[in-house]
Amino acid sequence: MNNTQTFNAINPATNQSLDKAYPVATEEQIDEAVQNASDAFDVYRKKDKDSIADFLDCSAEEILKLGDALLERCHLETALPLARLEGERGRTVGQLRLFASVVREGSWVDARIDTADPERSPLPKPDVRHMLIPLGPVAIFGASNFPLAFSVGGGDTASALAAGCPVVVKGHPAHPGTSEIVAQAFLKAIKECGMPNGTFSLVQGNTNAVGEALVKHPGIKAVGFTGSFAGGKALFDLANSRPGPIPVFAEMGSTNPVFILPGILREKAEAIATGMAGSITLGVGQFCTNPGLTIFQQSEVSEEFQNLLSNKIGEAPSGTMLTPGIKAAYDKGVVITKSIDDVEVIAKGKQEDTPNSAQARIFKTSIENLGKNAALAEENFGPSNILVEAQSKEQIFNVARGLKGHLTATVHGTDSDLAEYVELLNILEKKVGRVLINGYPTGVEVCHAMVHGGPYPATTAPQTTSVGTNAIKRFVRPVCYQNYPDLLLPSALKGVNSLNIWRLVNGEFTKS
């Protein structure tokens, strides 16, 4: 095997190449990783639920044990502040533990039992029992913007492992050192918990070829991805063109429109301007749920609101973006937006003269212009926002009706605003995965009820979520067993409910 091709991470704060060259995985290495995952699958999927839960908990523990070395390398590779990375590590560990608790509780398998009725006429009723089983090895693409929580040991990995699927992670090329360190934690947990080798592996590379070879491999049964529309769509098309198509769970981001209704703007213009400025610039705007579009209705306070927001943005420090490529794409997006007729720049953040430092921007345009220019509805990943002033309630509804699929939509309103604009909420729930009232879309709670997803083009899999416990459902499929002797049934479906899980028995939820 000839491993001559390597790549290095770049420190975005200095544009300097970081030490250690990482080999680009060869086709043979990718094949080996998938073969190992396929072999591991037959063992791993039959582990009892407590063993899998323990393995997830152990992986979390091993990540914590990596200590500051992980955070420091990650900081060098991403320029994300250490405090943020510490918080993100907490989120990563918390996700693993939450999935461990879901697996340990066990009801997620959707056990369903319809018992036989041999006397039924004209045909006897068979005994049929249903549960969810894992799909097989999953390819997971690490995201650039959450180098811990949506990367090697992130939500996709946690949910796939929880479902009983081995994972082969394609590390994001912007943080190969971080990826390698986190991978070590999983490899240790595998040993400690006696899981088969191949339950987890990492392949690295800075070329599309690595990811493509992975997705095309017949042993891979599903794909998890968080990143750009172009990247996610390419994987979706690739996966659908395989001799055996597989599902691609690609979360591709969106513009996350925010609607500010007239009553609340009168009452709380300053608080909302402060909140919006914070949400727009948080993490240098590098969140999938970053708000990129603000729609409000013209009133005697709308100019004040714009001024307040502009002032806040004017004070916003610039921040180092994750990669030179992301910074260049953001700047290009700013230039494109500015170049559109009837778009004005109403505020700029501070600009420091350091590498990859991004300056926040607030643009303004008219409703008519928004309707005419598809580019204004595209996400520009970074700290920018386009304000759109509507003249009427009907115009606001029409903007909402014209939206493509987004991850989130937010509405700010008083109780009477919301009563008057209830149709807006009806429209928005058809367009997004999460509707928020009087909040900000950044910040995605990891919980049972979260939906981090939404209609295309926000994702390629609108029927799923990539955050929260329901994310486990992406990596399973239902199977049913007809007329099985009790001895041969999986534990979840035996006559005696020894796992003490909720089951649907002849149509009734029960633990008995």
Next chain:
Amino acid sequence: MNNTQTFNAINPATNQSLDKAYPVATEEQIDEAVQNASDAFDVYRKKDKDSIADFLDCSAEEILKLGDALLERCHLETALPLARLEGERGRTVGQLRLFASVVREGSWVDARIDTADPERSPLPKPDVRHMLIPLGPVAIFGASNFPLAFSVGGGDTASALAAGCPVVVKGHPAHPGTSEIVAQAFLKAIKECGMPNGTFSLVQGNTNAVGEALVKHPGIKAVGFTGSFAGGKALFDLANSRPGPIPVFAEMGSTNPVFILPGILREKAEAIATGMAGSITLGVGQFCTNPGLTIFQQSEVSEEFQNLLSNKIGEAPSGTMLTPGIKAAYDKGVVITKSIDDVEVIAKGKQEDTPNSAQARIFKTSIENLGKNAALAEENFGPSNILVEAQSKEQIFNVARGLKGHLTATVHGTDSDLAEYVELLNILEKKVGRVLINGYPTGVEVCHAMVHGGPYPATTAPQTTSVGTNAIKRFVRPVCYQNYPDLLLPSALKGVNSLNIWRLVNGEFTKS
């Protein structure tokens, strides 16, 4: 509008064209149907659960009220016996009522509530509430082989309407009269129950263009299909190539392998031969779950088994197939199978000299030959089966390992057979939607635990089922509401559980 193009049904028993010419839907008519469905969606999806359940029950009632006129026309168009059609009508009505009961009970919406914790540090925890909401108008393709239960008013229609989605059905061109009669029942139920026009509509046509225009229409949000691999795959590709891809739930049939283990063959050769012959020839073999491949291990009884099966098949009367096209395809499949080296015909059923009458066939070949000829693993829709004699347990496992995705797999075995071949069950559950022990795959129980689905190429949507109450989940997606005032939440998610449904509240299943 220029409706010059029409088509007629053909009576397969006589090859005569039946009276009444049905217009081929124009693009304008298809567009109108989808527009009406889109308009209806906003009203229909907000109906309370009891209203939707009543509408489903009422539709069932209206189908029954169609009386013998429905069965008689259907018999003319399909040559299916009246008794079978009466049973199928019962199944159709039963499906609608079962979905009505699921909707009325209400817990299927997967309500999840994570309550707020404003005191949480470092960030307050928001209130997040999750449920499943309908996708929007669904295009449904009627199947030829179940002109009632998988057609205009069949399982796809029942589950889509239950989910809150309007449907636009593309009727199967083999039974346009049946389709039109059933459509009348839904239109009556719409009026009776005060549902919006456009909740249900039927478009007809004998060209691919009608279905293609429907699937490409931007107002269509999902597709349900039961039929051939070629048809399902074409719709899948078409849907994925739309500017906004949509899910295609295509159930495309399979060979449904049956494994007969040595011990039970010794004990029950005659009973199994009788059962297999019945399952192979049931309904002239025109079921998605018809068994097309039988694998057994060579022993001193294997020849006896073959002789018993051959004798049973030799006595099997021929039956009229659904359409001249299906009959021609079956005969072509028989010719292709026969032409493969080392394939012998070991039994033929009776052949009557009537139009479209199909003769049952049993072929036999070796394990090696099965591995070499991909064509032997393809479904030949109709009453034929290929027997494959294995020399060893390992050969049987290898046949199973080499299977593509199927709807079902069946294993016949004594307790000690099953203990010895448990690895076979492990392999099969990875390959199919339903594994049966000591039964026959034909006959798909409509119940909570049924999975009528399976890995590609049996379906384009292995994560779903098209039969049973879980079929409703195909036509919904999750949405979550963050920090909503109680007043604005859907009933399923309000603080007071007035619907009395099961909800996951802070991780605990509860009705309180």
